[in-house]
Amino acid sequence: MPFGVLVAWGTIAALDLVSVPQGLLSRPLVVGTVAGWLAGDLEAGLRVGVLFECFALDVLPIGAVRYPDYGPATVAAVALSAGVPWEGGLGVATALGLVLAAVGGWSMQVVRRWNARAIQKRSAALAAGEGGAIRLLQYGGLLRDALRGATLTAFGLAVTVLAWPRVYMLDRRTAVGLSLVAIGGALSAVMSGAVRSAGRGARLRWLLGGSAIGLALAALA
Amino acid sequence: MNGEWRALLRLFAIQGTWNYERMLGVGMGYAAEPLLEDLKLVDPVRHAEAIVRSTEFFNCNPNLAGLALGATARAEYEAVPGAQIARLRTALCSPLGALGDELFWTGMVPALVGMALAAAVLGAGWWAIAGLLVTYNLFRLGTGIWALRAGYRAGMNVGSAIGASWMPRAVARIGPVAGFTMGLAIPLVGGWFLRGFGWPGGLGAAALAVTGVAVTRWFGPWLTGVRFTLLAMALLLLLRRVGL
Numbered sequence: 001m002p003f004g005v006l007v008a009w010g011t012i013a014a015l016d017l018v019s020v021p022q023g024l025l026s027r028p029l030v031v032g033t034v035a036g037w038l039a040g041d042l043e044a045g046l047r048v049g050v051l052f053e054c055f056a057l058d059v060l061p062i063g064a065v066r067y068p069d070y071g072p073a074t075v076a077a078v079a080l081s082a083g084v085p086w087e088g089g090l091g092v093a094t095a096l097g098l099v100l101a102a103v104g105g106w107s108m109q110v111v112r113r114w115n116a117r118a119i120q121k122r123s124a125a126l127a128a129g130e131g132g133a134i135r136l137l138q139y140g141g142l143l144r145d146a147l148r149g150a151t152l153t154a155f156g157l158a159v160t161v162l163a164w165p166r167v168y169m170l171d172r173r174t175a176v177g178l179s180l181v182a183i184g185g186a187l188s189a190v191m192s193g194a195v196r197s198a199g200r201g202a203r204l205r206w207l208l209g210g211s212a213i214g215l216a217l218a219a220l221a
Numbered sequence: 222m223n224g225e226w227r228a229l230l231r232l233f234a235i236q237g238t239w240n241y242e243r244m245l246g247v248g249m250g251y252a253a254e255p256l257l258e259d260l261k262l263v264d265p266v267r268h269a270e271a272i273v274r275s276t277e278f279f280n281c282n283p284n285l286a287g288l289a290l291g292a293t294a295r296a297e298y299e300a301v302p303g304a305q306i307a308r309l310r311t312a313l314c315s316p317l318g319a320l321g322d323e324l325f326w327t328g329m330v331p332a333l334v335g336m337a338l339a340a341a342v343l344g345a346g347w348w349a350i351a352g353l354l355v356t357y358n359l360f361r362l363g364t365g366i367w368a369l370r371a372g373y374r375a376g377m378n379v380g381s382a383i384g385a386s387w388m389p390r391a392v393a394r395i396g397p398v399a400g401f402t403m404g405l406a407i408p409l410v411g412g413w414f415l416r417g418f419g420w421p422g423g424l425g426a427a428a429l430a431v432t433g434v435a436v437t438r439w440f441g442p443w444l445t446g447v448r449f450t451l452l453a454m455a456l457l458l459l460l461r462r463v464g465l
Contacts, residue, residue, distance in 0.1 A: 009377075022283060024333075176418070181453045186450070189446025207401065212406070
């Protein structure tokens with residue numbers, strides 16, 4: 001497992017979520033597929049990525065809302081499920097990923113509080129309009145977020161190494177049951193998000209129309 | 222690279238110091254610096270005041286922050302009273318937040334991600350990922366350039382410029398597209414995952430999904446999709462432990 005490369009990718013994903021560049025690199029679909037390719041199991045990456053994307057679509061990152069960070073979590077979940085038949089590995093990987101995503105969300109609050117403290121410390125320089133102070137604060141904030149992402153990904157990968165033998169210890173029925181619960185939960189999250197965003201107007205009609213076509217295509221596939 | 226392009230690049234990192242006190246404030250100041258450089262040569266005192274104002278509290282959708290940045294920079298060059306510029310910044314927070322969130326977070330992002338999900342599970346693989354990233358980032362870059370220039374052109378009249386622009390129409394149109402692609406993706410994703418488990422497994426997961434929608438709606442916002450899934454997993458492990 002290319003530990004360093006996965007940590008670097010998790011860090012990029014964590015930075016992209018809020019700090020820079022917000023270019024959708026942090027979407028689980030993207031993170032998972034790339035992490036799967038890096039870990040040598042593209043199928044596992046795509047499965048985990050699609051699953052976590054369903055959870056992520058339930059999140060609206062508006063205003064000061066608090067939400068999970070799925071980037072490093074997806075990297076760790078892909079690492080855990082790589083090399084295991086996906087029907088058995090997906091559930092355990094999802095459990096690890098969801099807990100990590102929640103920890104990631106909490107870690108963002110910590111970084112935001114650190115940013116506020118750093119700004120308070122330099123409030124005199126800001127009040128004097130010193131450009132150097134603004135740049136220092138900005139680079140400090142980016143560095144804190146990068147460290148957060150790297151730590152979270154490294155922690156997730158370390159847990160993966162420890163949890164790896166346990167995945168094999170689970171009996172097949174339990175492992176498959178966990179995967180089915182993970183899929184059901186993910187579908188529930190994406191449906192909740194879609195229905196909530198649709199409201200009662202034209203968007204709801206388009207959602208229902210799209211669902212009908214999707215059902216037909218799923219039946220044909 | 223001129224000030225406008227440097228400001229545009231810095232806008233990509235506008236949330237670098239996001240915090241609960243000034244929110245985007247310091248990031249706005251960071252992006253404003255290159256735009257206000259010429260003011261330093263003409264009026265250093267006004268320049269210092271403008272930099273201070275630019276770092277004060279500000280919040281909106283980050284993709285539309287260029288409109289506020291351009292407008293306030295123009296106002297600074299036109300020597301508009303500082304209090305008026307501060308009022309403009311405050312007044313822009315809500316509309317730029319609402320429009321940007323509808324255009325990006327509830328519009329473009331679910332529309333493109335829904336399409337990418339559908340394409341990925343239908344076998345498009347890397348093309349789905351590439352299509353998502355290229356389309357979104359081209360749109361975002363285009364919007365960023367337009368926002369900064371439109372804001373700078375309009376100055377204190379930025380409100381009317383936004384109202385007369387393409388944005389309100391785009392917001393109205395992107396919602397149904399997002400609804401459609403999400404609707405298309407959900408059954409395809411469900412089928413892609415559940416095909417390998419046979420009817421009993423598939424029905425069980427579908428029943429859990431419907432239950433999840435109902436209970437997360439009932440107990441929300443405390444019971445999120447993530448918490449519901451983790452609780453269901455814990456329950457399953459408990460049941461397996463007692464031998465069911």
